[in-house]
């Protein structure tokens with residue numbers, strides 16, 4: 001059985017709920033020795049702060065050891081070694097590989113050649129399933145449910161792999177999506193078609209103001225990603241398209257939470273950090289527990305084993 005996590009679309013509702021329950025167990029007790037003797041490799045071919053460090057913290061807090069790289073320039077890829085050969089080599093050393101790559105489909109390819117599980121930590125503009133697990137966990141913690149929520153996605157919906165993954169995962173929970181983006185960064189047709197095929201309601205907006213966002217349970221802000229643009233003139237034109245300002249929250253629902261996968265560049269005014277709507281830093285914190293669950297699941301450790309674990313420190 002291939003225990004890799006390439007896309008969240010492969011997970012059933014039951015599997016998502018199972019992983020969220022496991023994350024809850026890890027939030028109660030994040031420090032254990034349940035992965036003693038295991039080696040986790042983190043291969044980051046693209047920059048990262050949260051994803052890599054939270055995966056590594058997750059592994060360290062569970063007693064595993066961590067190997068890997070944060071910058072492909074220090075690897076033999078610079079001498080021409082292929083992704084396949086790199087993956088085969090690291091599989092000799094590690095029990096699981098967490099990989100971020102700039103090419104869409106790289107994680108899928110790695111999962112097909114690797115003898116150990118691959119966890120996709122982001123592949124180009126395609127998918128970011130571990131981010132989605134922490135997003136779902138954050139939504140559940142703040143709303144008390146994943147069902148029937150109004151989720152507003154704002155900013156770079158074209159290249160934003162986090163919104164693509166979240167959209168697919170939410171298909172089990174009857175959401176209504178609102179896509180707020182300029183034409184250049186609109187939600188791709190592929191994902192709108194996915195919504196239609198799964199009976200997911202969505203509305204598209206260009207305006208971004210207090211009235212437009214007044215119905216949101218979740219306001220999911222995203223960064224315009226300079227690194228995805230081939231034309232930097234186009235990037236300059238759209239980069240400051242949607243800035244959430246404090247004075248736009250006057251009509252917000254009481255339960256509304258602002259999420260952002262981070263890093264933030266110019267999408268959320270700093271004054272909003274102090275409001276009860278801001279949840280993006282706690283969201284990143286939840287990544288530790290969600291990723292502890294994902295690593296354990298990929299290594300074949302069950303929820304029952306986590307619940308009955310006697311290695312808690």
Ligand code: CP
Nearest residue numbers: 048049050051261262
């Ligand atoms: N959310 C996210 O993927 O952040 P990093 O790029 O810092 O890992």
